[in-house]
Amino acid sequence: MNTTGIQIQSVDKSFGRGQARTVVLKKTDFAAETGRLTMLVGPSGCGKTTLLSIIAGTLHADGGAVEVLGQRLDRMGADAVARFRSRNLGFIFQQFNLIPTLTAAENVSVPLVIQGFGHRHAERKAREVLDWVGLSDHVNFRPAKMSGGQQQRVAIARALVHEPPIILCDEPTSSLDSENGHHVMELLRKAATQKDRLVLVVTHDNRTYGFADHMAEMEDGRIFRTLTTQEEIRAHHPPGS
Amino acid sequence: MIRIALKMLFGDRGKYVMLISGITFATLLMAQGMSLFCGLMSWTYSTMRNVNVPIWVADPKVEQCNDNKPMRDTDTTRVRSVDGVAWAVPLYQGISMARLADGASKMITLIGLDNNTLIGAPTRIIAGRLEDLRMPNTVILDDFGVERLSAGRACPIRVGDVFEINDREARIVAICQSYRSFTGGPYVFTTYDRAVQYAPNQRKMLSFILAAPQPGLTDQEVAQRIAAGTGLAAFTQHEFMWSTILWYIKNTGIPINVGTIVIIGFFIGAAISGQTFYSFVLENTRHFAALRAMGASSGTLCAMLLAQAVLVGFIGYGIGLGLVSVLGNNLLRLGKVPFLMLWQITAVVGGAVLVIVALSALIGILRIARLEPAIVFR
Numbered sequence: 001m002n003t004t005g006i007q008i009q010s011v012d013k014s015f016g017r018g019q020a021r022t023v024v025l026k027k028t029d030f031a032a033e034t035g036r037l038t039m040l041v042g043p044s045g046c047g048k049t050t051l052l053s054i055i056a057g058t059l060h061a062d063g064g065a066v067e068v069l070g071q072r073l074d075r076m077g078a079d080a081v082a083r084f085r086s087r088n089l090g091f092i093f094q095q096f097n098l099i100p101t102l103t104a105a106e107n108v109s110v111p112l113v114i115q116g117f118g119h120r121h122a123e124r125k126a127r128e129v130l131d132w133v134g135l136s137d138h139v140n141f142r143p144a145k146m147s148g149g150q151q152q153r154v155a156i157a158r159a160l161v162h163e164p165p166i167i168l169c170d171e172p173t174s175s176l177d178s179e180n181g182h183h184v185m186e187l188l189r190k191a192a193t194q195k196d197r198l199v200l201v202v203t204h205d206n207r208t209y210g211f212a213d214h215m216a217e218m219e220d221g222r223i224f225r226t227l228t229t230q231e232e233i234r235a236h237h238p239p240g241s
Numbered sequence: 242m243i244r245i246a247l248k249m250l251f252g253d254r255g256k257y258v259m260l261i262s263g264i265t266f267a268t269l270l271m272a273q274g275m276s277l278f279c280g281l282m283s284w285t286y287s288t289m290r291n292v293n294v295p296i297w298v299a300d301p302k303v304e305q306c307n308d309n310k311p312m313r314d315t316d317t318t319r320v321r322s323v324d325g326v327a328w329a330v331p332l333y334q335g336i337s338m339a340r341l342a343d344g345a346s347k348m349i350t351l352i353g354l355d356n357n358t359l360i361g362a363p364t365r366i367i368a369g370r371l372e373d374l375r376m377p378n379t380v381i382l383d384d385f386g387v388e389r390l391s392a393g394r395a396c397p398i399r400v401g402d403v404f405e406i407n408d409r410e411a412r413i414v415a416i417c418q419s420y421r422s423f424t425g426g427p428y429v430f431t432t433y434d435r436a437v438q439y440a441p442n443q444r445k446m447l448s449f450i451l452a453a454p455q456p457g458l459t460d461q462e463v464a465q466r467i468a469a470g471t472g473l474a475a476f477t478q479h480e481f482m483w484s485t486i487l488w489y490i491k492n493t494g495i496p497i498n499v500g501t502i503v504i505i506g507f508f509i510g511a512a513i514s515g516q517t518f519y520s521f522v523l524e525n526t527r528h529f530a531a532l533r534a535m536g537a538s539s540g541t542l543c544a545m546l547l548a549q550a551v552l553v554g555f556i557g558y559g560i561g562l563g564l565v566s567v568l569g570n571n572l573l574r575l576g577k578v579p580f581l582m583l584w585q586i587t588a589v590v591g592g593a594v595l596v597i598v599a600l601s602a603l604i605g606i607l608r609i610a611r612l613e614p615a616i617v618f619r
Contacts, residue, residue, distance in 0.1 A: 056534065058533075058534050058613070059613070078539070079538055079539075082533065082536050082537065082538050082539075083536065083538075084536075085534065085535065085536040086535060086536020086537070087536070089535075089536075091531070091534055091535060093531065095527070097527055097528065097531035099245070099248075099249060099528050099531075100252060101248050101249050101251065101252020101253065102245065102248055102249075102252075106245070106248070110245065110532065110535065111535050111536070113242055113244075113245065114242065114532070114535055114536050114537045114541070115536070119244060
């Protein structure tokens with residue numbers, strides 16, 4: 001059953017002061033449900049990443065309500081938000097952000113270690129998830145020894161290892177070729193549908209739009225259109241367009 | 242998370258080595274400087290260490306054990322008459338020249354011991370016999386003297402050899418080990434009467450009176466009685482040692498020179514470590530931000546930085562102290578350089594290294610504390 005996992009209401013965000021002040025989000029509303037792959041799309045500079053950062057609790061909104069899994073993040077302190085993130089959110093970054101001196105298994109185990117699990121347990125779990133993303137033979141590889149696609153799959157494993165109900169992805173395919181990008185999106189879709197997760201993907205890579213169940217389109221700091229079915233998405237963004 | 246922190250550190254070999262080098266260098270400079278200082282200070286009271294008696298009595302104007310303000314021979318009797326004194330004997334100390342068979346001269350520190358008791362005689366005789374000092378024109382030479390007086394000879398000077406002090410014969414009857422003197426001249430021990438014959442004649446010749454308390458009395462108590470009863474200066478061995486050290490600290494440039502080395506060591510270590518650690522944190526900012534985004538608290542990130550800094554400090558400190566020990570115990574001693582590494586030095590240097598790593602970690606912590614985890618999305 002799909003339930004609302006993220007509910008953003010009338011959120012404002014600006015950077016700078018005085019004449020240098022730039023308004024990025026203007027009374028933005030957004031919602032996303034579990035069990036679906038939601039895409040937040042729009043041109044560069046429209047405020048997608050800022051909205052994602054606010055949803056993740058890594059950036060404070062100037063005003064409005066930020067509710068994730070029924071918790072008002074905008075009313076929580078920094079440490080409480082950090083604890084909330086460690087339990088409920090998985091992250092996939094554009095630049096992968098894998099620690100170069102750790103092996104794939106060690107990188108994947110990091111979220112569990114942050115939660116206080118022992119290294120042995122965490123690495124055993126990490127190996128299982130690496131197997132799920134098809135990297136069982138790369139567990140002891142360091143990031144520098146892996147391709148971009150493999151690194152992103154390690155990042156996906158890292159986002160999934162602690163079984164969070166929400167996965168937040170920032171341009172997960174922009175550093176990848178189309179074959180690897182396709183493979184990564186398949187994994188993310190599988191992650192969303194198999195375990196009733198909410199997967200939110202911020203992207204402007206139109207090659208991936210076909211994987212979305214739900215799409216919010218942004219422009220100038222506002223969501224100007226929401227497409228709630230795959231048919232609607234295909235209608236507005238035909239494959240190959 | 243500490244394990245992850247250490248793996249991050251070990252993985253960046255260049256910075257890891259640089260950080261350890263900085264701490265090692267700082268430890269080396271500080272520990273070596275302090276050990277040289279303590280070694281030099283221990284040389285200043287080496288006469289006391291060689292003679293080793295409980296109470297030293299001197300002219301009231303004497304401030305340290307190398308200061309020679311002669312007293313009258315009758316002062317020894319006055320000291321003996323003080324209540325609580327078990328015994329009191331005269332001691333001559335002076336700088337003389339030893340003239341070798343080839344005509345060369347070497348500076349020596351001449352010590353004249355009580356004729357009857359030989360109190361204060363060297364305890365570590367490595368060749369010959371102490372008792373032979375009772376024979377005419379005899380002396381005991383220390384091992385450093387063997388080295389100094391043997392220069393230019395086909396074979397080292399030894400027991401039975403003769404040299405001259407102030408045109409008088411001095412026959413070596415024993416070789417002893419002794420602590421090196423601050424003036425650099427080897428120690429030559431003889432009897433008091435013979436010493437005053439060797440030394441250039443003066444109206445008064447008595448350098449010090451050595452004394453000991455009767456059983457049941459402390460050194461300090463009897464020293465106070467001697468000072469009160471005779472008007473002379475009387476010190477316990479401990480008091481005279483510190484009086485000597487403080488005199489050299491106040492009246493020479495040694496502490497400033499050594500202190501400068503120690504301070505430079507501290508600042509070089511702090512600068513290298515602080516700068517390198519900051520650079521390490523800067524390069525890993527994205528990774529720390531990612532960890533923070535994934536839920537690591539500020540406290541956890543600070544603990545990671547502290548663990549990295551403390552480990553580097555611990556390794557650098559260990560290597561630095563090891564190097565100082567090797568240098569001090571082998572190279573420096575071979576080169577006749579004063580060197581005394583006390584446990585207090587290792588503790589003080591350890592404390593200074595702790596301050597350096599704390600400052601280095603603080604620089605990183607301040608950076609991490611201002612870290613916006615949102616930068617991982619940029």
